[in-house]
Amino acid sequence: xxxxxxxxxxxxxxILRNPPVLLGxxxxxxxALQKKSLAEIVKGTFLTAFGMFILTAGVNLLAGTIAPINSxxxxxxxxxxxxxxxxxxxxxxxxxxxxxxxxxGLILHLIIARFTPFKVIFLTGHMIxxxxxxFVAAGVEGGLTGVPLIVFGSICSALYWSIMPWILRKYVFDxxxxxxxxxxxxxxFLSLISGFVASKVGNxxxxxxxxxxxxxxxxxREISIxxxxxxxxxxxxxxxxxxxxxxxxxxxAVGMGQLIFxxxxxxxxxxxxxxxxxxxxxxxVRMLIAQIVPAFKGISEKLVPDAIPAFDxxxxxxxxxxxxxxxxxxxxITSTIxxxxxxxxxLFGVVLIPLVITxxxxxxxxxxxxxxxxxxxxxxxxxxxxxxxxxxxxxISAIVYSGTIQNWMLxxxxxxxxxxxxxxxxxxxxxxxxx
Numbered sequence: 524x525x526x527x528x529x530x531x532x533x534x535x536x537x538i539l540r541n542p543p544v545l546l547g548x549x550x551x552x553x554x555a556l557q558k559k560s561l562a563e564i565v566k567g568t569f570l571t572a573f574g575m576f577i578l579t580a581g582v583n584l585l586a587g588t589i590a591p592i593n594s595x596x597x598x599x600x601x602x603x604x605x606x607x608x609x610x611x612x613x614x615x616x617x618x619x620x621x622x623x624x625x626x627x628g629l630i631l632h633l634i635i636a637r638f639t640p641f642k643v644i645f646l647t648g649h650m651i652x653x654x655x656x657x658f659v660a661a662g663v664e665g666g667l668t669g670v671p672l673i674v675f676g677s678i679c680s681a682l683y684w685s686i687m688p689w690i691l692r693k694y695v696f697d698x699x700x701x702x703x704x705x706x707x708x709x710x711x712f713l714s715l716i717s718g719f720v721a722s723k724v725g726n727x728x729x730x731x732x733x734x735x736x737x738x739x740x741x742x743x744r745e746i747s748i749x750x751x752x753x754x755x756x757x758x759x760x761x762x763x764x765x766x767x768x769x770x771x772x773x774x775x776a777v778g779m780g781q782l783i784f785x786x787x788x789x790x791x792x793x794x795x796x797x798x799x800x801x802x803x804x805x806x807x808v809r810m811l812i813a814q815i816v817p818a819f820k821g822i823s824e825k826l827v828p829d830a831i832p833a834f835d836x837x838x839x840x841x842x843x844x845x846x847x848x849x850x851x852x853x854x855x856i857t858s859t860i861x862x863x864x865x866x867x868x869x870l871f872g873v874v875l876i877p878l879v880i881t882x883x884x885x886x887x888x889x890x891x892x893x894x895x896x897x898x899x900x901x902x903x904x905x906x907x908x909x910x911x912x913x914x915x916x917x918x919i920s921a922i923v924y925s926g927t928i929q930n931w932m933l934x935x936x937x938x939x940x941x942x943x944x945x946x947x948x949x950x951x952x953x954x955x956x957x958x
Contacts, residue, residue, distance in 0.1 A: 725897015
């Protein structure tokens with residue numbers, strides 16, 4: 524048994540949690556099933572891996588730029604580490620159960636794709652780990668241990684990987700204009716809310732991408748420049764309010780003039796980094812789509828007929844880049860106001876912090892989905908409604924996960940992790956006596 528668990532850990536670390544390798548191997552399998560030449564298989568495999576590596580590098584740059592703002596908000600809110608486990612300590616305790624839940628969940632997911640109408644294969648590498656992670660945590664909160672805990676995590680993960688991307692597909696098709704892939708990401712219910720609201724109140728004829736600007740402001744049409752400027756402004760504002768959070772201990776050791784200078788230089792550097800991250804990410808998206816979609820045809824024809832791949836949400840950002848930034852800005856403003864109100868009224872009994880990461884990635888994708896259903900107006904209003912839901916579910920999940928991963932959920936929740944994790948905890952509680 525120990526040898527089997529060790530094998531699972533090796534596969535998890537080196538393949539399933541290594542997106543370039545995972546996507547490269549899938550491309551190789553798809554091309555081989557199409558009986559392509561060795562040269563075509565080698566080329567397609569490496570270009571797919573390169574595209575995924577570039578996309579991941581861009582995403583890491585974006586996340587790394589956002590992280591200091593997120594930390595600053597935590598400090599401003601006076602958030603402290605609670606008694607629950609964070610992702611590292613929870614993995615140290617329950618990593619084996621998470622790994623087994625992921626392994627058996629993937630098998631069940633492929634069976635569902637092969638024999639049910641949910642013809643989708645979830646290919647967002649890091650999310651193949653995080654969903655078993657939150658479902659196992661939900662099982663622990665519900666009193667499950669041992670085999671029942673692993674079975675519970677496997678079933679919940681497989682159902683999510685199979686059903687949510689399938690439900691999202693039509694919204695994704697409306698954005699991309701084709702039916703070759705869907706989204707596999709915890710933006711799920713936020714995107715569904717945004718898309719539904721946008722379809723009722725929006726106007727597809729007025730797109731976010733058709734915004735008219737003066738020739739002197741035409742540079743705003745470039746998402747990397749606009750994104751960089753937004754981040755520069757955010758870092759300057761946060762730096763003035765909480766310089767220690769941005770510049771560290773050195774902020775207290777310099778004069779006011781030097782402090783302002785340091786804040787501005789740091790903000791510009793972070794803005795450039797963010798803009799470069801967007802450029803890199805979008806280039807990776809283009810490379811990945813160009814390679815993996817044709818390669819996946821072999822899998823959908825031979826192994827899982829009519830199946831489509833489900834990718835990470837940044838794959839959508841290239842289609843409606845203005846919507847991404849509009850969604851991020853609107854979500855930050857809306858959610859921050861709601862977080863301040865929630866904390867002032869102590870609605871959830873825990874200090875919430877603005878969800879910077881969720882506002883960019885999950886709500887960014889939701890804004891794109893909203894744009895596809897209702898143009899500019901639909902994107903904005905859909906984002907506002909989705910942002911309200913984001914704050915509500917992160918507060919609820921902080922209560923639900925109070926004994927396990929509450930601290931992690933406060934930073935990365937407000938999305939499908941929070942919603943379906945909370946539902947899973949309620950279900951697990953019904954079977955807690957099986958352990």
